[in-house]
Amino acid sequence: MKPHKAKALHAQIREDIETRIVTGQLMPGDQLPFEVELMQQYGCARMTVNKAMSGLVADGLVVRRKKAGSFVAHPKLEQNVMETMDIPEYARRLGKSYRFRRLSRTEEFLDNAAAKEMGVRPRREVVRVTGLHIIGGQPLAHEARVIFLDAVPEARDALFESEAPGKWLLDHVPWSSAENEISATLAGPEIAELLDTQPDAPCLVLLRSTWRDGVQVTFVRQTFPADRYRFKGRFTPGSDR
């Protein structure tokens, strides 16, 4: 009946409590057993119980206060994991072909206006790239990107003729923190023609700034026709990791 793969005890304890929380047997604010009680219930060491509880805390399901005990956290829907902002990955999931078509590539120094829009200091030398993400033969998104050459000097030699700058950067910049903004706009005449849609078509706009070790690496604006793409996300407390 049970799955043959026996789970670790700390994972079992964690799941037991998690189940009682998500099913509503335990309500937000309810107190959980003390560690001492749990180690008696499960007949294990306190470290094992502690590992289970620590995981629940990391997942935001439980809050703990010294001397008081452990309690079911009050749910927050404020944070949601949004997936598939990586367009090639999105295409792969759909089983469709993907290609990037470069429209332009220039090297220049940021003027004041552009720098202000991105919130960086002006006069930084950059590579500007625009292009289309094409999935199954249809353009899914228009992309306008800036890559800062002082952060990624190797970009000077990259042409991005068929390889999307985003993928290139993931392979050349070791790790990054990113800020995203999702907004909406009308396609407008130029992008409408490129995306083969109407100028008054509503579009999703993703703005992303990526940083590495304190210096901005890239800034990108991706425009998706609303009828072709939507951002999907899921919030399942503690189901993963």
Place this chain on the structure above:
Amino acid sequence: MKPHKAKALHAQIREDIETRIVTGQLMPGDQLPFEVELMQQYGCARMTVNKAMSGLVADGLVVRRKKAGSFVAHPKLEQNVMETMDIPEYARRLGKSYRFRRLSRTEEFLDNAAAKEMGVRPRREVVRVTGLHIIGGQPLAHEARVIFLDAVPEARDALFESEAPGKWLLDHVPWSSAENEISATLAGPEIAELLDTQPDAPCLVLLRSTWRDGVQVTFVRQTFPADRYRFKGRFTPGSDR
């Protein structure tokens, strides 16, 4: 010089490694020291090292393979934590007033068309609520919500005249998993008038289905004028938790 608040050793180890990763000293795929080496370096027990490494794995910064060792993970920008989809919380952060103005409330049985749109079976009895989220006197979003009475029978007695249904649900539904979809649309004549904007104004649309223990609790469609609200998110691998 050092902050007087000494951090836990496992947290210190974790930060040391994390720093080397995010600054690029360690590149994706690079091998990390074995646990035995780290316990010698830091002069601590293996459990302590293991706790640090487990945290890095949970944050997706590190992958571990038995016999092979531990390696820096390849970065993915696929998942991003989006914040502030909770409108009252958003108002609070801005230091502005918040109120919910109910526009309508009905109890009915879902017809086939509506059920299909939400992906649930028809003939379920629901409460339908529409209203406006008003921040600093200005309408920020229009909301159209369905609450399933078989999942939340208490909703029959809730009027939602000034309390937003979202907040009410958080207080009455213990925990939930949620699916979100972000899209874009034009305001249209009706919502434009309610939101005090133009019918052809681009708007962000948030669709959210919330489930509890396998049954759908609510479905909501929130419409934000694009010039008043945008979703912001951050992706800082391992910075929090």
Place this chain on the structure above:
DNA sequence: TAGTGGTCTAGACCACGGG
């Protein structure tokens, strides 16, 4: 002040999987 969680140790056994 006393109870609780936070942390750490110095061992141990085992499953997995690379060589």
Place this chain on the structure above:
DNA sequence: CCGTGGTCTAGACCACTAT
């Protein structure tokens, strides 16, 4: 095979905080 990580123990001391 045998090194690695995964897990667990039975203690211990300490920091915090509710009472």
